[in-house]
Amino acid sequence: MTDVIHPSHPLGVSRPDLAVADLPEPEEVFHVSRLGPVELFKYAVGPSLIALGISIGSGEWLLGPQAVGQYGFVGVGWVILVSAVLQTFYNVECSRYVMATGEVPVVGWGRVPPGFRIWVPLSVFIVIFAFIAGGWAASAGQGVYALVHGEIAPAGAEEPRLWAIALLVLVFAITAAARRISRVLELANWVMISAILVGLLLIDLFVVPFGIWWEAIRGFVTPAAPPAGITATQLGGLAGFTALASGLNWYVMGHYRDKGYGMGYRAGFLAGMRGPRKELLASGVTFPDDRPNAARWRRWYRLLLIDMWGVFFIGALLGMLLPTILMARAVELSGRRPTQADVPTFVATVMGAEYGRAMFVGALVLGVLILFSTQLGIFEAMVRVTTDAAHATSPRLRALVEGDPRRFYYPFMIGLLVVIAVVLHLALPVSLVQWSANMSNLGALIYPFLLMYLNSKLPRPARPRWWHYVVLVLNFLFFGFFFVNFIADFVGDPLVTFG
Template sequence: MADPTLDPASNEPPVPDSSGTATYRLGVSRPDLPITDLPSPEEVFGVRKIGPRELVKYALGPSMIALGISIGSGEWLLGPQAVGQFGFEGIGWIIVVSAVLQTLYNIECSRYVMATGEAPVVGWGRVPPGWILWVPVSVFIVIFSFIVGGWAASAGQGLYALVHGEVPAKGAEEPRIWAIALLVVVFLIAAGARRVSRTLELANWVMIGAILVGLVLVCLFVVPFGLWWDGIKGFVTPAAPPDGITATQIGGLVGFTALASGLNWYVMGHYRDKGYGMGHRTGFIAGLRGERVKLLASGVTFPDDARNRAMWRRWYRLLLTDMWAIFFGGAMLGMLLPTILMARAVEITGTKPTQENVPTFVAAALDAEYGRWLFYLALILGVLILFTTQLGIFEAMVRVTTDAAHATSPRLRGLLEGDPRRFYYPFMLVLLVIIGIILHFALPVSLVQWSANMSNLGALIYPFMLMYLNSRLPRPARPRLWHHVILLLNFLFFGFFFVNFVADFIGDPLITF
C-alpha cells in the first residue's frame, strides 16, 4: 500500500525546509506548503459546539456573498428578460442545469481553498507553466469580464426611478451618476469594515433576506397560481429553446444564472477569509477599522492522519451545507420569483421587456395596474438586488487583484510592509474611476450580457486547472472520479456558449432556434 505521506508529484516524502518544518510539494513555481494540523470549526468560530444556532450564526455565510452577486445579474436582469420575451418553456430547465453545475464547480474551487488556505487566483500559479502565465491571465480575465459595469448601470437606472418616480429617458446621464454614487457606497462599506469578508457577508444576509421576503410577498399578492405553476414546471420540464431566442442570449443567461459559470472561483476566496479549513492559518484582508492582520503570501496544508481526516470531513460537510442550502437554494428561489413577476408584468402590459427598460419594466407595470405603492416597492427591491451584485463584483475584482499582487511580488509586499490594505483600497478607488467612465458607453443589460458570456470563457480553462490542483492535494482532500466528470460537464456546457458567443461576434452563431 502506498505511503499516504508521499508527495503525489515526486513520490518522495515531504522534505523539511530550512527551518526544519516539513513541507508538501504542490504544482510548480510556487513555494512548498508547510504542513500543520487542520483547526476545528469550534476553534475557528470561537464556540464550544457547532449546533444549528452556531451553524447559522457563525459557520455559514461565504456563499451568501456569491448569492448576492448572482441574484442581481442573472436572476433580476437576464432571466426575467428571457422569460418576458419567450416564456418559461425551454428556458427554465436550462437555468436549473446551470445552477447545479455551478454549485458543484464552486465546491471544487472551495475544496482547494480549504485544503491550502490559498485563494484560487494564487493557486492557479501552481499549474504548469507557472504563476508568470496563469496569475496575470486570470486577473485580466476577471477584470475584463466585469469592468464594463452593467450591474452598476442597471442599479443606477433603478435608483433614478426611485428618486424621480418615473423611468429614465433613453440615454439619460443622471442614472450613470447614481451608479457611480453606489460604487462610492461600496468603497465606504469596505473602508468601514473591521474584516471585509465578514462585513460583506452580514450586509448580504440583511439585504438578501429583505429581498426574498419582499419578493415572496409581492408575488403572492400579484401573481396568479397559474404563473407560479408555469415557472416551477418550466424548471423541471426539458424542452427545446423557444423560437427566436439566440444561443448568445442563452449563453448570457446560463453564464449569470447562479453566479458566473467558469469564473465563479473569483468569489470562493471568501472561504479563506471566513477561516474555513487551512484558511484559518493563512490570514485575511482586514478593513481599515480592523487591526492589521498578516496575510501569508503562500498557503499551508495538513498531514494525512486519522485526526486530520476526520477534521477534513467536518469542514467538507460545512462547505456542502453552505453551498446547497444557501447558494443553490437561494439562487433557485431568486430566479423563480423575479421571472414569474416578469411574466405577470408582461400579462399586464401586453408588451415585452427590452434591453433598455428591463431594470424598471416590472415596477412600471405594477404602477399601472396596482398603484404607486407597488411601483416604489418593486423599485426598492430592484435597487437592493442590483446593489448586492454591485457590492460583490466590485469588491471581488479588487480582492482578486490584491491577492494576486501580494502573493507573487516580494517587492510589493516589502512596499506594503506586509499590509495588503495599502494596495486594496487605492486600487478600489482607481477601479471606481475606470468603471465610472466605461458604463457610459453601452446599455446596462447589453453590458451584463457581455460579462456573462465572458464568464463562460473561464469554463474552457479552469476546470482542467482544478483537476490538476485538486488531484494533488493531501489524500483526504482529493476529489473522487465523478467530481472530475462534473468539471468536464462544466467545460462542455458553458464552454459551448462562449465559443458560440465568439462566432456570433465575428460572424454567424454556431446554432440558431
C-alpha cells in the first residue's frame, strides 16, 4: 500500500501537531497474507502477555493469597473481579490512544493542558516512585533463596536481597540480548505464563478439594461487603495489583506501539543492543478521517479487544484464582495463616510438609517464575517510560544520543538497578508491595481524566463512545477511594474500617 501523506492533525497543547498518514493493514504489519486464528496468536497477540506477566505476580502470588489466607474468599473475591473488569476497560482506552497516534501514554499526557512540562516529568516520577520500592524483586529473591537452600530465609537475611539484585541483572541481560525489546519480553512471558498457569492448574487439581474451588468461584461473583478485620489499606493493595496496577496501567500499554498496532507501525520501536539502529519518532502520527481508514481502524480495534479481553482479562482471573485457592488449601492443611514475612514461601513450605520435597520444589519454582515475570515487566517498564519521555520532550537529549534512544535506555537501566539494590534493604517485601499497589491507585485520581481529554480529540473513527467515559469515571471512584483511604491511614486514621 502506498502511503498518502495528509496535512497535520493538531491535538492538545505544548506538543507538535501529529503527522497524518494512512493506517496500515494488519497483514502489512505482521507480514502475512491473511490474519487467521493461527496467525492471530502467532503474530498479533503479545502486548497483553507482557501486561499479564506483570499482572500474575505481586497481587496474585502475595496480596491476593495473603488476603484470602487471612479472611477467606467472600468480600475479597468480589473486589478482585471488579478491579479486573475496570482495569481491562482502562487498558483498552489507554491502548486506543497508542493505536490511533503511535504515541505512548507518557508522551501523550504532555498534550493535556497545562502541557508537557507538568505532566511528563510528574508521570515519570509517579511511576518510579510507585515501583522503585522493589517489593516485587525482594519477593523473587526470597523464592530463589528457598529454592537453593531448601528452606525459607531467616528474618533479615542478606542473601535473598542479593538474589533479587542478581535477577535485576538478568533483566538487563535479557533486554541487552534482544533485537526488539518488546518481542523478547513477549517470548519470555509466553514461556513463563504457560508454565505458571499449567503448573498451578495441575497442582490445584491434585491438592485442592472441590469445595474450595466452589467457594472461590462463588466469592468472585457474589457481591459482598469486605470481611471483618481486613483494613482498607490491605484491600486497596489487593485492588491496585489485581490485574495490573490500576491507574498506572498506562505505563505498560506503550508496547502496542512497539508491536506495530495501528499507527504504532509508523512511529518506530525501542531496539535492543542486537537490533538495528531504528529511528523512534519524537512525535506521533495519526490517520485521516475517511472510509478506508475507518475500516482499518475497526480491524485494529477488534485485535486490541481480543488481546485484552481474550488473553489479559481471562489470564488475570486465572492468575488470581489458581494461587488463591492453593493458599486457601495451605491454610486449611497447616491450621495457620500467612504473615507478611512468610507469604512468598508459605504455600511451598506447607505443601512440601504435606506432599514431599517434589511439591516443595515445584511450588517454589512456580513462585519464582510468577515473581520474576513481574520483575522483568516492571523493571523494564520504568526504564522504558523514562526513555520515551526523555526522547520525546528533549531535543538536546536526542542530539546527545544521536537519535538512538538505546544510548539513554541502557545507562539509565544500570543506574536504576543500583538505586533499587539500595532500596531493597528498607522493608519486608510484602510491605513494599502494598506500598506500590496503593501508590498505583493514585494514578486513578489523575489519568482517567487525562485520557478522556486525549481520546475525545482523536479522529472520529477512533473516539470512544459515551459509556467508555462512564467506565473511566468508575475507575476514578473505585481506585481513587482506596488511595485516599491509604493516605488517611498513613497519616492518622483510615476513612473506613471493616468490623
